[in-house]
Amino acid sequence: MRHILSLSGGKDSAALAIYMRDRVPEMEYIFHDTGKELPETIDYLSRLESVLGKPIHKTTEENGDFVGFDQLLKVYGGMIPSNHRRWCTRMMKLKPFERFIGEQPCYNYVGLRADEKRDGYISHKPNITPVYPFREDGLVKADIERILEESGLGMPSYTKWGRTRSGCFFCFYQQKREWVALKEAHPHLYEEAKAYEKPGKKAETTFYWCGDESLAELERPERVEQIKREHEVARERARRKAPNKPLIQVLGGADDVYEEREGCLICQL
Template sequence: MAERHVLGLSGGKDSAALAVYMRQTHPELDIDYFFTDTGEELPEVYEFLGRLEGYLGKPILRLNPRRDFKFWLKEYNNYLPSAQTRWCTRMLKLKPFEQWVTPMLKSGDKVTSYVAIRADEDYREGYSSKQYNLLIKLPFREAGIDKAGVMDILESSGVGYPSYYEWRSRSGCTFCFFQQKIEWVRLKERHPDDFDAAKALEKDALEHGSPFTWSKGESLSELEQPERISEIKAEYEARSARLRKRIPSNPLRPTKESPEDIDDVYGDDEGGGSCLICHK
């Protein structure tokens, strides 16, 4: 029997900040850092993980699913994943973690998994353990660390933010269905090959009867039309302007505007409610 400590990284800011925080506050713990790689991640995610490895001074284990996205798409009758049916998270994120940790648990090891749920996220719950020797800990919630605290951790450590935050509000696959429409537009502008690959997957799925498109209410072929792109950009700017007027300024903690804040612009109707394990 052994005592193991594991911390999953999504490629996002919160889990990265938690890894930095644990290294700073609990250097005595030998933590295994892991990233569940779907093979469909943004290139910026891999760059950020490399930067984080440099700070942590140890490699981040890549957990790869035994079957890729296209395999599971066929298994699910070519139905695209959606907010209602999140089979991608289940098969490409949770399953690989369970396959990795199960041998430890069966051998009687005590495994503590650290999850990056912040103190200002009372509405979120972590991975629900069904094993008596798999313990889930929420260090940020216990220490009262909120979103501003996460920003301070990343900036003061020199790790900084993932570069995709320049244009996208969360990590995850290139074709994550929780993307907002403005983010699909930016994906087309920054990674046109990835946009085209997502469009091809969507076209094939629709031809096989999938009731879902990647973006709510329209296909990517419709979304990428020049007049539609102009409309999406104009709508985004108008909603962003309204949001800025509602946010009180705090001279003691100036707010840095970033695409991450468009979570607040759109809410749950478009892009909100993303999977915890994918974007934290």
């Protein structure tokens, strides 16, 4: 029986890897590299390797060749993914994951917390059995942060400039205020994401990351200010609905009451 923990570059899967390190010494750690990760994500995984004392396997390869986003985008005729056409999840996360496991029976460790009301990725393959250690042991968000701090790894550094999720830098599930933060923190990556927005093969539809709003429209100064104002209003409204959060979280901006919990869990946990 193999023991496999899939990492996303996010806090929950990183904390789970540390939590299970001494409990399951034979654990295999894997990361599905799309070739479009934030530099902070790659750095975080490198530091996590040092904490674990074991290598993290990169799985987005087929027959020894790297198969990333740009290669697959050509296959899909320039149609960038969205929540309605999530070929990125299927082809760069789930397919490499199941290929890596093969037909051997295995336990797949998933970083869902006890305070989350959602389901993790469950494979339809009969040889893969999901395991939820945080839920089984009753660990919540505060426990995950404690595990990360005590290990010396800490939170992913992209959270410092406003990103709430791991995954590709152009993830279509990120909020518009996160697009603004990306432009301010990594303007070259914002420009790269903007360059993908172009008409499809038949030139009937232009594919945008943010629904019907292009990144060229979103980056206009007046639109940026509007997004920031709306975000602050929403955060204040969320704070009023969660009055019992510790003062240090509210004052320090570390509260997650406005954090969007949507999207591909295998990318974000």
